């Protein structure tokens with residue numbers, strides 16, 4: 001993956017747009033940490049943010065390497081072992097930003113990245129992330145995923161100015177984090193298929209170059225399951241590069257369409273209902289990969305049983321949303337009323353483009369294909385069924401789509 005080339009963007013793309021990326025520096029290679037002083041030479045009052053684990057893994061050495069340029073190193077704590085990206089942590093970091101702070105440097109993965117992304121954006125400061133795990137594709141993305149008022153929200157922020165990772169450090173990440181990163185990439189099979197579907201049914205903007213870029217990341221990572229699990233630095237580094245490249249693909253189109261579709265809607269469903277009902281859920285990318293297996297099954301079912309081409313009765317969807325989302329139901333209903341997917345009648349377009357739609361659905365890997373990859377990365381599909389149960393999974397399939405405005409195969413399935 002030639003990340004340096006990706007950072008330059010694409011001028012006059014075949015889609016009619018030009019694509020750019022605000023990240024200036026990506027260094028995922030041996031010795032990346034030793035190059036930090038050079039990368040940080042313009043900053044003299046750096047605020048380092050870690051948690052207990054990432055401080056031990058490499059926060060401490062980052063602080064030592066940067067020496068006098070570091071104004072303070074915050075080690076976030078929580079009552080439990082896991083730091084939650086919520087109001088209290090935002091306050092902790094925000095309170096340590098002074099008039100002379102010139103850079104926020106996070107050392108960690110998802111949570112630290114989201115917190116630093118948000119606080120730096122609020123304070124109009126640049127931020128760097130030193131990644132400690134190849135666990136998800138959010139490093140390079142614009143959005144910051146936080147838990148505010150007990151609810152998961154994604155706020156607009158700004159990507160980091162630099163992403164730095166030492167493969168040997170990434171290789172020490174806990175196994176579920178490695179599985180999560182792999183799963184987040186394999187899930188792109190599902191969202192890329194949704195993107196093609198939305199182009200046909202909703203005439204949505206589509207870019208072949210960005211599609212191919214994301215697909216090439218999937219193809220590069222797919223054979224690496226065993227090598228990632230055995231922590232070969234080269235494979236773990238390649239996974240990290242793919243996760244960053246997908247983030248750049250999102251930056252290119254200005255939203256998460258190339259990296260998030262029906263499989264992410266299901267994973268958000270499990271996370272959000274888990275938070276609402278105080279129930280367990282899997283790490284993001286693990287949920288995404290299980291969910292991609294589910295959405296691939298839906299595509300097969302649609303092809304097997306036939307796609308309805310006449311307008312369907314949508315039933316009392318608002319009642320179902322209230323049953324599922326309790327305190328957050330009003331938000332979902334307002335969103336869906338605004339987006340208008342329920343009111344829309346796609347029957348004519350589905351009827352006239354039925355063959356194209358079928359070809360798109362057929363081009364997605366099968367449930368069994370994803371299931372084999374789950375086996376490769378040592379994730380058991382039965383563990384997913386046992387964790388959530390058939391009933392909750394059925395709810396996710398029918399109402400996970402209501403958390404988002406995006407058109408995916410879940411809408412086609414809902415009509416069926």
Ligand SMILES: [Zn+2]
Pocket residue numbers: 013014015016017019207208209210
């Ligand atoms: Zn393009």
Ligand SMILES: [Zn+2]
Pocket residue numbers: 136137184264284285288
């Ligand atoms: Zn993801």
